[in-house]
Amino acid sequence: MPLKMLLLILFSICPVTLFADQQERPNIVVILADDFGVGDIQAHYPNNKIATPYLDRLVREGMSFTDAHSGSAVCTPTRYGLLTGRYSWRTRLQEWVVAAYEPPLIAEERLTLPGLLKKQGYQTACIGKWHLGWNWPGPQTSQMMEKKNGQWKLEWDFTKPINGGPTERGFDYYFGVDLPNLPPFTFIENNHVETQPTARFELDASEGIVLPKNFVGAPAAPGWRMQKILPEITSRAVRYIKDQSEQQSPFFLYFSMTSPHEPVVPSKPFRGKSGIAPIADFVMETDWSAGQIIEAIDKAGIADNTVVIFTADNGHSHYTGWNDLIKAGHLPSGPYRGHKGDIWEGGHRVPLVVRWPKQIGAGSSSQQMVCLTDLLATSAEIAGAELPPDGAEDSISFLPALQGKPNQAARQSLVSHSNHGEFAYRDGPWKLVFKMSGKNLQQSRGKPTIPELFNLDTDISEAHNLAKQRPQKVAQMTADFKRLIEQGSSRAGQKATNDTHVRFDTIQKVRWAPPLND
Template sequence: MKMKVTATAVLFLMGAAQAVPPNIVYILADDMGPGDVSCYNAEGKISTPNIDRLAREGMKFMDMHTNSSVCTPTRYGILTGRYAWRTSQLKMGVLNGYSQHLIEPTRETVASLLKKQGYATACIGKWHLGMDWQQTPGSHLTGKKISWKKVDPKAPIKNGPNSVGFDYFYGISGSLNMSPHAYIENDRMQGEIEKLAKMDDVNARGFTQPSTPGYAAKEYVQQEVVPRFTRKATDWIRENKDGPFFLYFPLPSPHSPLVPNAAFKGKSGLNLHGDFCLETDWAVGEVLKTLDELDLTDNTLVVFTADNGTSPRAGFEELAAKGHHPSWIYRGMKGTTWEGGHRVPFVVRWPQQVKAGAVSSALICSTDFFATCAELTGVKPAPDAGEDSVSFLPALQGRPQPGSDDRLVIHHSDKGIFSIRRGTWKVMFDAFGGSGRYDPRASEPIRNIASLQLYDMASDATENVNLAAQYPEIVQSLRKDLAGIIRRGRSTPGPNLPSDYNDPNVAWPQLEPVLNELK
């Protein structure tokens, strides 16, 4: 493939000009906390040699956070560089398999930005960001949760991945438990489609709980989804080996239903969650093997991370009894604003630029991928793009991360409860982690627990001592920080952007703790 070299395709990194932009592969696990990755949790009982290889040959980040502790909003943040609670549709929770599109086609994404720089782009795996299904006669599709009975499964789908910068899409519309249980290629559901109208129908198909009724393809087998996506991903890399390319590879594992392929079932010695983590690591290994075979390793930036912490369906008590802790040393799990909800593994390998075996303590957020891709390709985003994204390219290069001492990162729970971090200080606006999901360390009481909590992450990242009463001025300062970020429509420097915080038609009940600062 003959590449058109433009000014934005010339990189000036580490003081040296590089005329060939890097290939980029972003691998996103689903519900996999730092304790489930052995290069973080050396005492854990799950071995992840392929992810460990990335850390050994690249950089491991120790203070990386997702912008939400559940699926959909984190994925929105990764691709847009923007907090999902800024959208009118998603102040809390997640979408379902038939929800309408969340990313507006006019919004810049990592994929559309890179595509303009000559990259081939693909999303292979779990989308979970909505797409517009054609309604059946007499139906009117509105809202976040749309019934499968109101859509036509055979009609072309609009405003999916292809509308926001991806040349190619092959995947599923929601989580592995969600209908439709079928693959989608670009804008069409694949296979012979049938209706699974009741749970008895779902069970008769052999789908593992908590799978839901709805449309399903007769050819679709849950245990084959991860292997199929992995083959599709490696085949796509081979087809686009002349580059540059961007592959977004959001795996559906180890999210429930826990359906590891037969090759991995029982291999962890723990439970099905452990087995599914092994299969997730295998998928990472297949991508790395393909890059090696094609001699693409040196100039390919590979990211491995997760969309949030581990789900309670992993069986925390059962795993703990065997000496394994998915949240590692942290409180909480998926859905919560405790560290275990949003502090995730984040490993980056790029041999031409990243020192092998490096470890970074920089505070970064999943929204930062957008700005990083913009900087490494020499692009200056528009003022209304990537408004919550800060490039971590300096950290990758081993240089100090600008502004890291007072970086502001907002955490958001499944119930839409806010928490905010600035530098080493973290404020939580509730006493229960913002979620109905529990804290696996609940038997270890927090000293001075209250509805306002303040933690010093430098000395107490495990959240054991609430300092809110001791430092009320820091709590108040962070409340104002949160209010300002919501009011300004952005958390990065730049012009103020529209915000719906004062729109009477948009409900923000989760903002009660900071409403005074918003007036």
């Protein structure tokens, strides 16, 4: 038999080669804005006052989810949930975020989204803000401390590798900052400091507003300018997309933005552009940055085979110019109550827009309830991977919703968590909030929480507490929530273990709860 004919026969009976398999798996790009409110995309709320032309275009080309939520109302816990598919309150961290020089929150052996995709042949990169802890080298080890940022004045050796970061949690490549408002003030590439922080941080009012004044004197790279952070990570992400588009294997990019989180430092082209306030300028620069990523994908000719996901880690911040926005007629939380840090909808309801040409209807929307923990299971299904029996405890795929298909296994419940460690449990339209009893966290520690019940179908602003009128509903939801906590998982049929004893009926006494074996 002639060789040519033999090859034709082989290809006809074995049409899926490894290369074809890799090519058919789409690239996945997650753009995570920082403190970007559910109301901050103008296409979603046309009466709002900040122009977002790049994200408006993404809305026109993709699907918008109207009931999407971050895993927490603050930074670190949401990032943990997005990358692990597990609610962060199942770890020892029961409130707030990982502070300066604290150790990794993601355990070394835990399944992560980039780690799962790597096994499917993906190249993986994280560019931008990490904020999930590292094992910093020094005379002492990184510790979980009750005192917030209690380690920033200690001595650390920035010449040595930093362990426990992105490249040891599933990413092939990393470039960015731990976070823009905590030391050390320098870029990190992979597991080392790019420029040694031999200078000391000084306040410069010309940089912007809400600068990290509490860290004056902290280690900083010589000439460190906070206005350059967002443009630099944007440029690096664009370059990564271009480089990867020329390779054969698919790639996963987690572009973790540093804006519009404080410090509010819009770069020169955006200063004053909104005509409202610096925070509005920074939102516009955030829109621009996301737009550069999308345009890089389009220019590389890979748009049809790339899933683009834009979302945010929590609601809009209330201390970076909130009143200026409200005065101008811009509502960062839309019609919802609250803002970043809150247990109310404005704290954790976020924009979620997904573009996948020829797979998702342009300009479409979905009312499916989604949590950012679901990105792991959804990405796994897109890549043709099965979730292992262990891990991804709170991740439920929403791929059927993207495809406009019914899904009996769709998410029906949701757990939300506030900056102060308050919980809320969703059951369809019903939301049961467990509020602090005191005026502040310190007054509430160790004391019982107060349950409040809301029907979001009829009361989207959470103005009417129905707990006294519907005691049976409160009892049923409380029992269901307790069961979800105790089984360690939201996935049907999966049984797992939390890292600590989780309480929702009282406010925790400490930020880092003791491990179960203590």
